[in-house]
Amino acid sequence: xxxxxxxxxxxxxxxxxxxxxxxxxxxxxxxxxxxxxxxxxxxxxxxxxxxxxxxxxxxxxxxxxxxxxxxxxxxxxxxxxxxxxxxxxxxxxxxxxxxxxxxxxxxxxxxxxxxxxxxxxxxxxxxxxxxxxxxxxxxxxxxxxxxxxxxxxxxxxxxxxxxxxxxxxxxxxxxxxxxxxxxxxxxxxxxxxxxxxxxxxxxxxxxxxxxxxxxxxxxxxxxxxxxxxxxxxxxxxxxxxxxxxxxxxxxxx
Numbered sequence: 001x002x003x004x005x006x007x008x009x010x011x012x013x014x015x016x017x018x019x020x021x022x023x024x025x026x027x028x029x030x031x032x033x034x035x036x037x038x039x040x041x042x043x044x045x046x047x048x049x050x051x052x053x054x055x056x057x058x059x060x061x062x063x064x065x066x067x068x069x070x071x072x073x074x075x076x077x078x079x080x081x082x083x084x085x086x087x088x089x090x091x092x093x094x095x096x097x098x099x100x101x102x103x104x105x106x107x108x109x110x111x112x113x114x115x116x117x118x119x120x121x122x123x124x125x126x127x128x129x130x131x132x133x134x135x136x137x138x139x140x141x142x143x144x145x146x147x148x149x150x151x152x153x154x155x156x157x158x159x160x161x162x163x164x165x166x167x168x169x170x171x172x173x174x175x176x177x178x179x180x181x182x183x184x185x186x187x188x189x190x191x192x193x194x195x196x197x198x199x200x201x202x203x204x205x206x207x208x209x210x211x212x213x214x215x216x217x218x219x220x221x222x223x224x225x226x227x228x229x230x231x232x233x234x235x236x237x238x239x240x241x242x243x244x245x246x247x248x249x250x251x252x253x
Contacts (some may be wrong), residue, residue, distance in 0.1 A: 010054070014039070018047050027069040055079030056245060064182065066117050113235035120228040123221075127160055130232070137215025144173045145213040146246040151180035152223045158185060165193040175250055176212075177201040199253045213243045 006016045013039075017123075021036050022028055028036075034044035048068050051057040055076055060067045118126045138145060154161060174196045181200050182190070189196055210221040216236040222229050234238075 002014040009056070011051070011056075014047050015051055018044065019051055019056060022048075022068055025061070027067050029065050029067050031065070033068065051229055077247055102149075113233055115234075115239065116232040118232070120226065123158055123230050124157070124227060126230060126232075127157075128163065131168070134214040134217050134219075135172055137217055139169065139171055139215075141215045141243070144175055145173045145214045146243050146250075147176055147206055147210065148201075148246070149176040149178050149210045149212070150200070150207060150221070151178050151183065151186070151225055152212050153221060154185050154189060156223045156228075160188065161189055161196075162192075165189075165196060169211055173197070175246075177204060177246070177249065177253055179204045179207045199250070201249075201253045213239050213244070213246065215239065218242060 003016055003020075006019060017037050021033055025033075025036075030045045031041055031050065033048065034041040035043060039047075045145050048057060049059070052059050052068075055078075056071050057068050058071050058075065060069060068121060080156060134145075145205065155202065172195065178186070178198050178200055183199060186198055208222070208224050210219070210223070212219040212221065216239050218233040218239050220231040220233070222248065
């Protein structure tokens with residue numbers, strides 16, 4: 001028997017020795033097989049068992065003591081058929097795995113947007129509690145809150161604006177377009193907080209809601225008419241694209 005052929009089937013040197021010994025004897029007891037090769041009986045038995053698992057030997061347990069004999073071509077064909085079935089099943093499983101892996105990595109790279117709706121009575125509390133999170137996200141991008149602010153927000157929530165700018169990080173800036181010529185309430189805010197910059201955009205007279213982009217977060221704020229509401233969207237991709245829109249609009253206004 002060609003040892004290269006046996007090696008190509010995945011047999012190591014000891015397994016080749018055992019197979020060749022069984023090939024010569026046709027049928028042999030483990031004790032005699034171990035003696036022929038010169039290894040311990042337990043070691044010999046385990047190696048022979050590995051050849052049984054590979055379909056090359058047959059363990060005759062009906063005999064006492066048990067013996068090992070050569071697998072016949074028909075036996076090996078049955079092993080090959082089992083291997084084909086296992087390979088087909090493994091291929092099917094791996095395809096399902098790759099599909100799930102692609103989905104999982106896609107979700108890591110492009111997470112599903114998270115949306116929160118805040119009714120009027122909870123807006124102030126929400127702005128106060130979540131602003132630290134938005135600041136942290138902005139500082140990881142360009143440190144600027146971009147967007148559009150409906151003029152009614154500063155009229156209704158000037159005390160919230162004051163509270164925010166008195167404690168916010170010094171690296172945070174705001175650059176907002178607005179839909180009303182800068183009025184006294186807004187002028188006071190600009191004077192008090194130079195990092196808070198506003199520009200009147202006369203082409204935006206029909207805007208009804210504020211849109212703020214803060215890092216990976218987008219806030220849509222309606223303070224034009226009751227009931228007021230706020231919607232927070234956590235979507236890094238959409239926030240990035242909207243930020244680019246307002247950054248490019250800013251020098252043109």
